[in-house]
Amino acid sequence: MNNIFTIGRRDVLISYVGYFLKFFSSIIVLPFILSSLTTSEYAIWNIFLALNAFVILFDMGYGVVISRYTMYAYSGAKETDIEKKLRTKGSNEPNYFFLYQIMIASKKIYSKIGKYVVIVLIAMTFYILYITKSSINMSEVFIAWVIFSISVYINMLVLSEAAIIKGLGKIKELQLITIINTTLGIIIKIALLQLGFKLIGLSIAYLATAILLAVQYLKVTNIIRKVKEVDYEKAKSTFDNQFKKTFEVISRKSRGIGGVLISNFIQNQLILLIAPIYLSLKVVGTYGLSWQLVSVIGALSSVTFNTYLMKMGNLMVRNSREKLKETFSISTSIFTMLFAIGALILILFGEEILKVFNSNTNVLPSIPLIIMLLQGFILQSIQKSTNVISLSNDQSYVKALIISSTIIISLQIAILNFIPNITYVLLCNVIIQLSYNFWKWSKTSMEQCDVVFSDFLRLPLKKIRSYF
Numbered sequence: 001m002n003n004i005f006t007i008g009r010r011d012v013l014i015s016y017v018g019y020f021l022k023f024f025s026s027i028i029v030l031p032f033i034l035s036s037l038t039t040s041e042y043a044i045w046n047i048f049l050a051l052n053a054f055v056i057l058f059d060m061g062y063g064v065v066i067s068r069y070t071m072y073a074y075s076g077a078k079e080t081d082i083e084k085k086l087r088t089k090g091s092n093e094p095n096y097f098f099l100y101q102i103m104i105a106s107k108k109i110y111s112k113i114g115k116y117v118v119i120v121l122i123a124m125t126f127y128i129l130y131i132t133k134s135s136i137n138m139s140e141v142f143i144a145w146v147i148f149s150i151s152v153y154i155n156m157l158v159l160s161e162a163a164i165i166k167g168l169g170k171i172k173e174l175q176l177i178t179i180i181n182t183t184l185g186i187i188i189k190i191a192l193l194q195l196g197f198k199l200i201g202l203s204i205a206y207l208a209t210a211i212l213l214a215v216q217y218l219k220v221t222n223i224i225r226k227v228k229e230v231d232y233e234k235a236k237s238t239f240d241n242q243f244k245k246t247f248e249v250i251s252r253k254s255r256g257i258g259g260v261l262i263s264n265f266i267q268n269q270l271i272l273l274i275a276p277i278y279l280s281l282k283v284v285g286t287y288g289l290s291w292q293l294v295s296v297i298g299a300l301s302s303v304t305f306n307t308y309l310m311k312m313g314n315l316m317v318r319n320s321r322e323k324l325k326e327t328f329s330i331s332t333s334i335f336t337m338l339f340a341i342g343a344l345i346l347i348l349f350g351e352e353i354l355k356v357f358n359s360n361t362n363v364l365p366s367i368p369l370i371i372m373l374l375q376g377f378i379l380q381s382i383q384k385s386t387n388v389i390s391l392s393n394d395q396s397y398v399k400a401l402i403i404s405s406t407i408i409i410s411l412q413i414a415i416l417n418f419i420p421n422i423t424y425v426l427l428c429n430v431i432i433q434l435s436y437n438f439w440k441w442s443k444t445s446m447e448q449c450d451v452v453f454s455d456f457l458r459l460p461l462k463k464i465r466s467y468f
Contacts, residue, residue: 017175021182026292029189031357033202036193039361040136043281045202046288047131048145050272051124052152057261058113058120059156063163066106068391070167071310073099075317096228100235103164103221110160117156121149131276144199151203151210158210161217169310170220177216185209260386263401266409267379267429268295274409278416287422290364293350294376297342305331305384312449313391321450328388328449329459335384336456343373368423375426378433385445392448397441408432 026033033042074094125145132141165174185205192201225232268291275284308331315324347370350363363369386397411428415421446452 017179021179021186025182025186027296028186029193030359032190032193034357034359034361036196036198038136039285040281041199042361043276043285043288044128044132044136044141045199046272046285046292047128047276048148048199048203050269051128052148052155053265053269054124054273055117055120055152055156056159057265058117059159059261060113061259061261062106062109062113063159064390066102066109066160066163067167067310068313069102070099070164071169071313072317073102074168075314096231097235100225100228100232103225104235106160106163110157114153114157117153121152125149127273140199144203147200147203147207151207154207154210154214158214158217161214161221164221164224165217166310168224169314171307171310173220177213177220181209181213181216184212259398259402260383263405264379264383266405267375267433270409271412271425274413274416278420279422283422285361286364289359289361290369290372291376293346293363294372297339297346297373298376298380301335301338301342302380302384304334309387309391312388316391325450325455326459326463328445329451329455330463332384333456333460335380339377339380343377346373364422368426371423371426371430375430375433378430378438382433382437382441385441388445389441389448394448397437397444400437400440404432404437 033045037045073096076093076095125142128141128145129138132138162174185208188205188208189202192204195201197204272284272288272291275287308327312324312327315321315327346363347366350369354362364372382401386401389395389397408429411432412425415424415428
C-alpha cells in the first residue's frame with residue numbers, strides 16, 4: 001500500500017494553528033463586535049450564522065461521502081469496493097481514474113445544489129425582515145443579508161473542492177488555506193468594524209474570505225487533476241455514461257450522513273432560529289455567545305481526532321488493526337482531556353475573560369452553562385463515534401439520531417411555549433442524548449476499532465513513555 005496518508009507532528013501542529021484561528025477568529029474579533037454592535041445586532045449576526053448552517057444542510061452528506069470515496073480511490077481501492085463494509089486492502093497506487101470520476105461528479109452535484117440554495121436564501125430574506133422589523137434598522141440588515149447570502153452561495157459551491165482535498169488526506173494544505181483565509185477575515189472584520197460598518201462590514205468580510213477560499217481550493221485540486229491528465233480526460237469523456245451510476249452510489253450513501261447533518265443542526269443551531277419568536281434578542285444573544293464559546297472548546301479539543309480521521313479510514317482499508325486501535329484511543333483521550341480543561345476554564349473564568357474584552361454580552365449563569373457544556377461534550381462525542389462508524393460504510397446510527405432530534409426539538413418548543421426557560425431547553429437535550437445515542441454509538445465505534453475502556457489510558461501512557 002502506498003502510504004499517502006502519513007501525518008507528521010508538523011501536520012498536527014499546523015492543524016492546531018488552523019483550527020485555533022478558524023474557531024477562535026470570532027473570539028479574536030469579539031471585543032470589536034461587542035463594542036460596535038448592540039446586543040440585538042449581535043443576536044442578528046448569530047441568526048445569520050445559524051441560517052448559514054441551515055443552508056449547509058443542503059449538502060445532505062455529499063461532502064462526507066465524497067471525501068470518504070476520494071480516500072478510497074486515493075488508497076487504491078477499486079470502484080466495486082465502495083459498496084462493501086471495508087475490510088479489504090487497496091492497491092499500491094492511487095486509482096486516479098476512479099478519483100477523477102468522483103471529482104467531476106462532485107462539481108456537478110454541488111452545482112445542482114447551488115440552484116436550490118439561491119431559492120432558499122431569497123425565502124429567508126422575509127424571515128430576517130420579520131424578526132428585525134421592530135428593533136433594528138431594516139435597510140442595514142437587508143443590505144448585510146444580501147451580501148452575506150452571496151458569500152453563502154459561493155461557500156456552498158466550493159464545498160465540492162473542500163471534500164476532495166479532505167479525502168486526499170491533504171490536512172496540511174487544508175489548514176494552511178484556513179490560516180491564510182481566517183487571518184485575512186480577521187483583519188477585514190476589525191478594519192470595517194472600526195470604520196463603523198457594523199453588520200454590513202461583517203458581511204463584506206465574509207464575502208471577501210469566501211472568494212479567496214474558492215481560489216485557494218481550486219489551486220490545490222487543479223494540481224491533482226494534472227497528475228494523470230490522460231486519466232482525467234478519459235474520465236471527462238466517459239463522464240455522462242458513468243455519472244448516473246456514481247451519483248446513485250454517492251446519493252445512497254449520503255442519505256444517512258444527511259440525516260446526521262439535519263440531526264446536528266436541530267441540536268446545535270435550530271434553537272437560535274426558534275428562540276427569537278419566544279425570547280428577546282438580548283437573551284438570544286447571551287445564549288448565542290455561550291454556545292459559541294462551548295463550540296470553540298469542542299472544536300479545539302477535536303483537532304487531533306479530526307486530523308487523524310482520514311488516517312483511520314486508510315488504516316481500515318489497509319486492515320492495520322493495531323495501528324487503528326492506537327490512533328483511535330489516543331485521539332479520543334486527547335479530546336476528552338482538552339474538553340474538560342476548556343470547560344473548567346469557561347466555568348471559572350468566563351465572566352472575567354469577557355470583562356477584559358469589554359463585552360456588553362455575558363455568558364449564561366453557572367447552572368445552564370454547565371448543562372450546555374455537558375451537551376457540547378455529548379454531541380461532539382456522538383459525532384466522533386458516528387464518523388468512525390461511517391468509515392466502514394455502516395450507517396446504522398442514522399435512524400436513532402433523527403428520532404432523538406425530532407423528540408428534542410418538539411420538547412424544546414413545548415418548553416418555550418409553557419416555561420420559557422433556557423435551562424430546561426438545554427436539559428431536555430442532554431437527558432435524551434444520554435438515554436441512548438451517547439453510550440450506544442460510543443460502544444459501537446470502540447468495538448469497530450477493537451478498543452476497550454482501559455486502552456484510553458493505557459495506550460496514551462505507552463505512547464508518552466516511548467518518547468523517553
